[in-house]
Amino acid sequence: MFWTSAAPAVLTAFLSSLVEAVEALTIVLAVATVRGWRPAGFGAVAGLALLVLIVALLGPLLDRVPLNILQFVVGILLLLFGMRWLRKAILRAASVIPLHDEALAFATESEELRDKARRHEARLDWFAGLASFKAVVLEGLEVVFIVIAVGAGRGLMGAASMGAAAACALVVGVGFAVHRPLARVPENTLKFAVGVMLSAFGVFWTGEGLGVPWPGEDLAILGFAALFLSVSLAAVALMRRTEEVLQ
Amino acid sequence: MTTLAALVRELAGLFVDDGSLALAIAGLVVIAAISAVLMPNLPLAAGAVLLFGCLGVLFGNVIKAR
Numbered sequence: 532m533f534w535t536s537a538a539p540a541v542l543t544a545f546l547s548s549l550v551e552a553v554e555a556l557t558i559v560l561a562v563a564t565v566r567g568w569r570p571a572g573f574g575a576v577a578g579l580a581l582l583v584l585i586v587a588l589l590g591p592l593l594d595r596v597p598l599n600i601l602q603f604v605v606g607i608l609l610l611l612f613g614m615r616w617l618r619k620a621i622l623r624a625a626s627v628i629p630l631h632d633e634a635l636a637f638a639t640e641s642e643e644l645r646d647k648a649r650r651h652e653a654r655l656d657w658f659a660g661l662a663s664f665k666a667v668v669l670e671g672l673e674v675v676f677i678v679i680a681v682g683a684g685r686g687l688m689g690a691a692s693m694g695a696a697a698a699c700a701l702v703v704g705v706g707f708a709v710h711r712p713l714a715r716v717p718e719n720t721l722k723f724a725v726g727v728m729l730s731a732f733g734v735f736w737t738g739e740g741l742g743v744p745w746p747g748e749d750l751a752i753l754g755f756a757a758l759f760l761s762v763s764l765a766a767v768a769l770m771r772r773t774e775e776v777l778q
Numbered sequence: 779m780t781t782l783a784a785l786v787r788e789l790a791g792l793f794v795d796d797g798s799l800a801l802a803i804a805g806l807v808v809i810a811a812i813s814a815v816l817m818p819n820l821p822l823a824a825g826a827v828l829l830f831g832c833l834g835v836l837f838g839n840v841i842k843a844r
Contacts, residue, residue, distance in 0.1 A: 607807055608793060610803050610807070610832065611793040611794065611800055611803055612792060612793050614799060614803060614832065614835075614836055615793065615795045615796070615799070615800075617836065618795070618799060618836065619795065621836075621840045622840060622843060627840075669788060673792060730832065733832075734825075737810070737828055738810075738824065738825045738828055738829075741821075742821055742824075743814070743821050743822060743824055743828075744822070745825060746822075759832075759833065762833045762836060763836070765837070766836075766837050766841060770840070770841065770844050
């Protein structure tokens with residue numbers, strides 16, 4: 532029974548962390564390329580420390596909130612967050628909006644830092660470290676929310692955190708090895724999968740908060756995920772077909 | 779103050795991207811909650827409203843966005 536609850540939570544934390552870590556790594560690499568590893572590394576480590584602190588402080592605090600209130604509030608936030616991710620992933624898969632381009636993000640960030648270098652040479656290490664810190668914190672906040680949302684109140688904070696940390700370690704390891712943005716990671720596919728899982732968790736938790744006795748208990752999450760996946764794929768197919776007809 | 783406002787905007791942006799989607803989700807939750815209160819003997823009705831409502835809202839939103 533433990534794994535029916537833990538596996539989706541750990542997998543969701545792992546995949547979302549993978550996506551966000553790839554995006555953060557792009558900025559950190561851009562900073563390192565323009566200004567060296569010292570400010571880039573310092574900013575990234577400081578950002579990670581802040582994220583760990585947030586999880587360490589918020590996790591135990593949330594465990595004191597009555598379970599049904601926690602489920603209801605976190606469920607609504609998960610619905611908003613997950614369906615936002617899923618909407619964007621569907622629109623990208625249907626080519627309505629462009630895919631996120633890591634190579635372009637890398638070039639843009641590098642150019643911005645070079646521009647700052649020309650104007651504020653003396654303070655550039657500070658700007659570079661701050662850019663790295665900001666990237667890690669902003670991308671990491673989404674992972675922190677997911678870890679807390681899928682883990683708090685069910686004793687899965689540790690497992691979800693480990694899933695997220697494993698993805699970070701994987702991305703950092705590959706990033707160090709190849710020394711360039713991980714543009715080949717199928718980011719939209721991952722976002723699609725995470726959006727589906729988070730939306731499924733959101734429906735489950737909001738319902739639990741309202742006192743809905745879901746058939747199959749935790750296994751219902753997998754059923755909801757299958758429904759969200761089917762509807763999303765149907766929407767992508769319909770939009771693509773309509774586009775073809777219009778052309 | 780500007781930094782704080784930027785932080786709040788950044789945090790809100792985590793949950794709200796398309797206003798109409800967020801509003802529709804909030805509306806669905808309210809309807810599901812009302813169903814749960816009005817029909818305590820049929821708690822699955824609230825769950826059905828929530829699940830199928832979310833699926834419908836998502837489908838409608840992305841099709842409209844094309």
